[in-house]
Amino acid sequence: MNSSRVLTWVLVCLVVCSAVAPGVAASAHADRTLDVSRVHDAPLQVETPDAQNNSTTQHENPDETDDSGDLSAVKGWLSGRMSETLVNCVRENRTLDRAVCSRLNRSYPDWVSKYVNVTRETESEQDDEVASRFNESRKEQQRFVESLTEFQETKEQYETARENGNTTRARELARELSKQAETVNESATNLNADFGWLSNETSANLTSSAEAISELSNNTTASAEQIRELEFVExxxxxxxxxxxxxxxxxxxxxxxxxxxxxxxxxxxxxxxxxxxxxxxxxxxxxxxxxxxxxxxxxxxxxxxxxxxxxxxxxxxxxxxxxxxxxxxTQTNTTVTVTTSTDTVRFGDRLRIRGTATASGHGVADIPVRVVVGNRVLRTETGENGTFTHATDIPASLSTGTVSVRAALALDEQALRRSTAESTLVVNSTPTVLSVDAADVSSSNATVRGRLTTEDGEAVPNSVVRLQVNSTTVGRVRTNATGAFRSQVNLSAIDARQPTVVAVFDPQGGNLESATGRAQLTVPSAMDGGLDALTLVGAAAGLLILGLGGVFVARASGVLPPEMVTALLSALPGGTASRREDIESESTEDSTESPESNPESPSQPAQDAQLDALEAHLERGDVDAAVIGAYDLVREDFRRSFDLDSSFTHWEFLEHVRPHVTDDEMDAARELTESYETAAFAPEAVSEKRGTRAVEIATTRTGETDQF
The missing domain is CATH 2.60.40.1940 (Immunoglobulin-like)
Known part of the structure; x- marks a missing residue:
């Protein structure tokens, strides 16, 4: 469109807005007065205590653990719930009904987390130990339930095989039952040790549960022994x-x-x-x-x-x-040798290490071997004739120059004595290439992305790249498995219209050479010698929408005569009397809100931006942050879609999602919740594979497909 046409739109909209503004203001004032009168008529809502129940609350609400209050009461409530779950799970295992045991994966982790938060306020080592024991009891009880369930399922398969006359299969299953019974007994011993400690050191009474665990364990042993005697000849x-x-x-x-x-x-x-x-x-x-x-x-x-x-x-x-x-x-001396497939290597090369282990002139089989290349430890074992082979890729951390390759038989006070051998290897440096560019540049920030490779194009993963803007370091980012990186940089403190972003790879040690990449940015400005075309079009579009609304307000209120309304509409792009009639016809239709117009629903671009942020977390190696963000995104989508209470714990929330989704969707939601629990509460980090899967689930749920 040409600029004269745009200016015409602007002038038309300004005329309409000026003409109707007084009337609109008066109408709005009248509405506000009406609203105030309604407020005066509204009854005052006051919550009163239930006269039928004058008992005091036993414990503080654990959801408010960050507020000041009776910490002992909160701890009592939490330990009571955890103890109750442990007891009920044991009881249900005795009846083979394990619905309550599912709380070990749902509410229980939240209770442990809250208990830990409370103990941080008390600064008591005893409280820390109690929290740790409760958590270990949960894990051990899960193992016990799983091993007991596996035993009972195998027993059912065994009984089916016997009924079908499948003797061979029945014997195989009978041997598996003996091994599984040993696992059940081991888990029962560990669980009872935890129960005993908690019973002695807290108010929890788990004595009867320990007795029930012992009973279940003994019954398992007796059942396996009975089957063993039935199937096998002693x-x-x-x-x-x-x-x-x-x-x-x-x-x-x-x-x-x-x-x-x-x-x-x-x-x-x-x-x-x-x-x-x-x-x-x-x-x-x-x-x-x-x-x-x-x-x-x-x-x-x-x-x-x-x-x-x-x-x-x-x-x-x-x-x-x-x-x-x-x-x-009596110990016997050994001899070990070691050689390499090549004398010279560089980053990414495949190196094969070979050797033999002998004693008294005989190759010794099944001996563990520890191989050390520079500072990297590898493990293997000897084959039937005493030889061993191990292949590895040269890592970036291996220093340049001559490095040692050592092999040692991993023996300690055994019938064979430990022995070692050494060889050498030359590691050469490898030039690297660092590419960088930027996207989504604004006056406040920009997305900087790039890739680190060798000069031959091989990806350099898990390496730190320093980002600078006009010689000022603004952050560091780590490359992913493909050598790529991506990060948001802050430009608000940069006083330049065309700053230069510099990415620097400067390894301290190792065998990769440093590299630098540059990209010049153009920071957009709202004023650059006047309004640019994009700004003018945007302003015109806004005024056009406002003007159209004003035309019909003016027509309805009589501020403008009908012929002027027609003239104004005709001046707009494609404006004709028939178009006016179309618009008037549309405006008289019922203004019922479509499901898609829910003001609470985020736009697809907003969701896409959130998904991009999750991908950026993965690329930086911050898997836990990616998982937590993915969970939050999916949870909020479920909350809006199914009108769920936001106060639920993550496992309670999952149970309330169940009636609304398919089995496949429920499986994906459960998988995401498990990863979230690890990321949010467990000391160990979520694996990269599970993190990637979490982001995939979030993308599938909240992306354009809007389904799992």
């Missing part, structure tokens, strides 16, 4: 050595016999015999006898007995049996 293992003094360089002969219950022998079978940490496959003779040669490797050189076991295969009819023999162990 065996008996007897072994002896040709001498008790043993060493790797002086192997011994182990002679044994494997018998079954009822006087039968496990004859003419291939069986597995475990001696110490080594498993040998041997064949039994017609009487169940066998023999093998044994060289001690990882067994402690202070051991006085040697453990030997018959390890049946999962589908075997026979049960496991164990035996021990007295020994005295």
């Amino acid at each position: 065996t008996s293992l007897s072994v002896s050595l040709n001498r008790s003094q043993i060493a790797y360089d002086s192997p011994v002969v182990l002679v044994g016999s494997l018998d079954a219950a009822g006087g039968e022998t496990v004859a003419n079978r291939t069986v597995r015999i475990r001696v110490g940490s080594q498993t040998h496959t041997v064949s039994t003779n017609s009487t169940g006898g066998f023999s093998l040669q044994y060289r001690p490797t990882l067994v402690s050189n202070n051991a006085t007995t040697l453990d030997v076991a018959y390890i049946p295969r999962p589908t075997s009819l026979y049960d496991r049996s164990d035996a021990t023999v007295p020994v005295s162990i």
Whole structure:
């Protein structure tokens, strides 16, 4: 459009606004007077206490833990709720109904978090320990519930296999049940230790719960033992050595016999015999006898007995049996070698490290090996012939120059002595390239983005880039897995229309060379020798909208005659009498608000900006912030969409979302809530994979698709 046309619009709108302003002001004043009269007629709302209930509140509201109040009462309420949940979960496990146990993942984490906040006010180490124990009890009870659930599910599968006559599968499941029962017992022992401490050090009474845990554990053991006796034939293992003094360089002969219950022998079978940490496959003779040669490797050189076991295969009819023999162990020296696939490397190169471990001229298998390249530690183990191979990419942190490559057998007071070997490697420096540009530049800030690579285009991840504007450092950002970075920089203190943004990569140590990238910005100004075209068009558009409204107010109030209204509308772009009639017709329709016009709903550009901020958190490596932001964004979307109470805890909120969403949407919401709980409350950080997934969920929910 040309500038004369724009000026015409502006003049038309100014004329209309000037003409109708007095009438509009009078109308507005009248409305305000009416509103005041309504206020005087409104009844005064005062909350009064319930006359039927004159009892005092037992504990302070834990949602107000930041306010001053009775901290002891708050702690009492929180510990009571946590204790109650632990007790009820134990009770429900006894009845195989675990609905309340779900609170361990919902309300309980919030209670622990609030308890921690309260203990910060008390500055009591005892309170800190109580909070820690309650949290550990929650985690251990979850493990106990999970292991018990797994045992019961496996037991159901076992019973189904027996009913179907699937003997092979039934035996496999019976062995799994024995292992799972051991896990249940271990978890029960740990949980009862926590319950005992809490019962002794707090007002919580968990004694009956500890007894119930022991009962569940004992029942699990008894059930597994009953199934084991039903499925397997008991065996008996007897072994002896040709001498008790043993060493790797002086192997011994182990002679044994494997018998079954009822006087039968496990004859003419291939069986597995475990001696110490080594498993040998041997064949039994017609009487169940066998023999093998044994060289001690990882067994402690202070051991006085040697453990030997018959390890049946999962589908075997026979049960496991164990035996021990007295020994005295003498250490044997070892030799290790190490070589590299190349003598010279640089950043990103693939390096292969090879070596061998021997003792008394024999390659030693299954020995852990610790390899150190410069300051980087790698771990592997030897194969059947005593050799080992490990491949690694050269990291940026490895210093330039000649570095050592050391290999050591990771042994400590064992039958084999520790030994080491060393080689060298030359690390060359690698030039880098730093690109930078800017977007969304305003008078107050700009989005600076770029990428750090080697001169060959290989990404340089997890590296710090310093950002400067006109030689002033304004921030630092870390590159992501692709070498990219992105950050908002503040320009409000920069007194220049065309500042220069400089990105600097200046590593302190390592093998990457420094790099610098520059980008010149043009900061827009509202006044630059007068109004620019964009500003003029924007002002004209605003006045046009105001003017159109004024035309119809003027026509309705009689301020302007109809013929002047027609003339004014005709002066507007595309303005005709018929257009006026169309507008008048539209204005007489009911002004019901569409669902999309909810003033509380954010615009799509606003949501896009929030999503961009989450991506920026990920690129900077601040995964926790990205997860918390993603959760807040989705939670607010749910709150608006389903009219939910914002005071719910994160797990309570999730339960109120459930009736409104599909199963897939609920799964995604639960996954996001779990990640949020880790980011907000756990000491460990959320993994990059889970952080990326959280942002994906937020993007899917709040993006243009408006669905999971």
